[in-house]
Amino acid sequence: MIQVHELEEIRHLAYESSKIYKEKTKAYHDKRIIARHFEPSNKVFLFNSRLRLFPGKMKSRWSGPFTVKEVHPYGAVVLLDRKGDEFVVNGQRIKHYLADSTIAEGEEIPLSDPPSA
Numbered sequence: 273m274i275q276v277h278e279l280e281e282i283r284h285l286a287y288e289s290s291k292i293y294k295e296k297t298k299a300y301h302d303k304r305i306i307a308r309h310f311e312p313s314n315k316v317f318l319f320n321s322r323l324r325l326f327p328g329k330m331k332s333r334w335s336g337p338f339t340v341k342e343v344h345p346y347g348a349v350v351l352l353d354r355k356g357d358e359f360v361v362n363g364q365r366i367k368h369y370l371a372d373s374t375i376a377e378g379e380e381i382p383l384s385d386p387p388s389a
Contacts, residue, residue: 308363310349314340315369318351318361337369 310316317336342350347363 305364308367310340310343310363310366310368312340312342315371316340316349316351316366317369319365319367321365334367337371338366 315337316339317334318338320333320335338351338353340349341352341358343363344350344360348360349363349366350358350360351366352358
């Protein structure tokens with residue numbers, strides 16, 4: 273009878289340990305997500321994750337620019353390519369395209385990490 277209680281206690285400790293590990297892993301993951309807000313007609317770059325298999329020495333993993341057509345809830349974004357074809361991607365795979373923005377002479381741009389949410 274004592275062995276059954278010991279086994280249940282070990283099982284309970286393992287369950288608690290697993291729960292704590294999952295909470296810490298989720299907190300770490302959520303901390304690394306960068307909140308980006310996109311509006312229709314914004315220009316964006318798309319991250320090409322498949323390029324990792326055949327990396328070119330100087331090849332960029334970002335392709336584009338693409339135009340944002342719609343922003344769906346929960347991070348889905350509809351993009352338009354140059355031909356006008358549309359496709360849906362996860363909002364975490366895109367970043368703003370800032371080449372069209374103009375910078376006034378003498379304006380300072382801080383080069384720091386984005387603020388964490």
